[in-house]
Amino acid sequence: MSLSTFDFNELTVSRVSRHYGRRRALDCVSITLRSGELVGLLGPNGAGKSTLLGLIATLIRPSSGSVAYGGRPASETSAALRSKLGFLSHDLQLYTELTARENLEFFAELYGLEDPRECAVRALKLAGLESRGDDLVQGFSRGMCQRLALERVLLHEPRLILLDEPFTGLDEAAGRTLVERLRALKADGRMVLLATHDLEAVEGLLDRIVILRKGRLVELTDVGASLRHSYRAELSRLNQP
Amino acid sequence: MRNFFRVAWLVMRKDLKVESRSWEMVSTTLFFSVSCVLVFSFAFVREGRPIEGAAAGILWIAVAFSGTLALGPTFERERYHDALRGLLLAPVERSAIFAGKLLGIVLLMTLVEFVVVLLVALLFQAPFIANVLWIGALLILGNFGFAAVGTLFAAMLVRTRSRAVLLPILLYPIVLPALIAGVMGTLAVIQTEPNFDLARFWMSLLLFFDVIFATLALWTFEPVMTE
Numbered sequence: 001m002s003l004s005t006f007d008f009n010e011l012t013v014s015r016v017s018r019h020y021g022r023r024r025a026l027d028c029v030s031i032t033l034r035s036g037e038l039v040g041l042l043g044p045n046g047a048g049k050s051t052l053l054g055l056i057a058t059l060i061r062p063s064s065g066s067v068a069y070g071g072r073p074a075s076e077t078s079a080a081l082r083s084k085l086g087f088l089s090h091d092l093q094l095y096t097e098l099t100a101r102e103n104l105e106f107f108a109e110l111y112g113l114e115d116p117r118e119c120a121v122r123a124l125k126l127a128g129l130e131s132r133g134d135d136l137v138q139g140f141s142r143g144m145c146q147r148l149a150l151e152r153v154l155l156h157e158p159r160l161i162l163l164d165e166p167f168t169g170l171d172e173a174a175g176r177t178l179v180e181r182l183r184a185l186k187a188d189g190r191m192v193l194l195a196t197h198d199l200e201a202v203e204g205l206l207d208r209i210v211i212l213r214k215g216r217l218v219e220l221t222d223v224g225a226s227l228r229h230s231y232r233a234e235l236s237r238l239n240q241p
Numbered sequence: 242m243r244n245f246f247r248v249a250w251l252v253m254r255k256d257l258k259v260e261s262r263s264w265e266m267v268s269t270t271l272f273f274s275v276s277c278v279l280v281f282s283f284a285f286v287r288e289g290r291p292i293e294g295a296a297a298g299i300l301w302i303a304v305a306f307s308g309t310l311a312l313g314p315t316f317e318r319e320r321y322h323d324a325l326r327g328l329l330l331a332p333v334e335r336s337a338i339f340a341g342k343l344l345g346i347v348l349l350m351t352l353v354e355f356v357v358v359l360l361v362a363l364l365f366q367a368p369f370i371a372n373v374l375w376i377g378a379l380l381i382l383g384n385f386g387f388a389a390v391g392t393l394f395a396a397m398l399v400r401t402r403s404r405a406v407l408l409p410i411l412l413y414p415i416v417l418p419a420l421i422a423g424v425m426g427t428l429a430v431i432q433t434e435p436n437f438d439l440a441r442f443w444m445s446l447l448l449f450f451d452v453i454f455a456t457l458a459l460w461t462f463e464p465v466m467t468e
Binding site: 058059079080081082087089093094095098152 | 244248255258259318322324328329330333334467
């Protein structure tokens with residue numbers, strides 16, 4: 001399948017489970033995402049959020065169940081599908097011995113983008129790092145790395161964007177910029193699945209909210225005045241025997 | 242196919258650029274190899290005369306040990322910040338990523354061996370320079386086979402805690418035939434009456450080893466890297 005022709009408007013995760021030995025990281029999880037949707041994935045540490053994101057990103061195989069991208073399983077699309085995926089994990093997937101520009105140019109070339117230099121310049125601008133483009137990433141703060149990593153993930157304009165704790169290390173201004181960036185992506189018809197603990201930052205941003213707890217997924221339907229309050233209330237309800 | 246080589250080139254170029262910022266791999270392997278050759282020269286050279294055939298064994302011991310040292314950091318760098326995941330998510334053939342890593346290691350090993358060959362030739366009075374094409378071909382074939390197996394194992398072990406211990410345990414039993422072929426081929430070339438037919442036989446064996454293990458590694462890299 002050609003890299004340029006494959007596209008999809010819907011992600012369907014159906015009854016997916018993932019076991020690590022006897023431990024069940026995901027238990028019969030189902031979720032659907034459509035173009036232009038921004039979905040929040042909440043849950044306590046160790047709930048299985050990163051496993052779910054890794055699984056959707058095709059890096060982890062499900063023990064059972066299926067993941068379909070526009071109705072097609074990952075095995076049918078492979079490289080073409082990966083050209084439409086952007087995954088920012090908790091680790092930033094950057095080479096610290098390279099400069100910010102070199103990192104961006106390397107990945108732009110790897111994704112076969114036209115004019116990698118121009119792509120890098122644009123990404124540096126969006127990350128607010130134009131003046132630090134030729135500095136080694138190892139000298140960057142966590143927030144700067146986070147901004148750079150996000151733009152690296154978005155270099156190839158992916159259809160499906162998976163973000164694991166994208167607000168980590170960001171100051172208030174950078175957090176606001178990220179929220180605006182996410183709104184723009186949503187308006188542009190991208191699908192975004194966002195795992196975060198930073199509930200204040202995403203207040204009013206998300207179209208839907210799902211909570212993953214002990215490998216099981218439930219939808220938070222009733223979001224009141226405060227997302228944190230609703231989330232806590234739902235977690236207490238789930239924790240009841 | 243063109244895209245395969247393009248990606249392999251990009252990965253290799255990136256690895257060499259990273260290495261050029263620290264010289265970590267080259268300096269470690271070079272210091273280790275030089276020390277190894279020097280220590281052996283005290284044991285195997287008596288009154289200025291080396292034990293016959295010692296040069297071949299020492300050259301390949303230096304190749305094996307320094308190669309193992311070089312393999313560790315290759316994927317360690319990818320593990321740091323989980324850059325490996327970024328590579329695996331790129332819409333490219335994953336075997337091309339393997340090929341790029343492999344070529345980078347072969348190039349760095351060859352660079353170190355250039356110095357080691359000169360040192361062994363000097364200290365053990367081995368006629369390496371007179372047979373430079375034969376020795377060069379044997380070393381390149383040996384490097385390639387060693388690095389093909391080693392790169393695959395280093396990739397497999399990247400997420401395990403005891404990778405530093407496990408790598409040599411897994412690697413040496415498999416690369417032993419290549420190392421023996423290298424030693425025997427080198428011996429055939431540097432003996433007083435060189436036997437080039439015999440050297441050709443060992444070289445063919447090395448080539449066979451390279452083809453088998455490079456194919457296996459290219460084939461298994463993708464499933465190995467997917468959890």
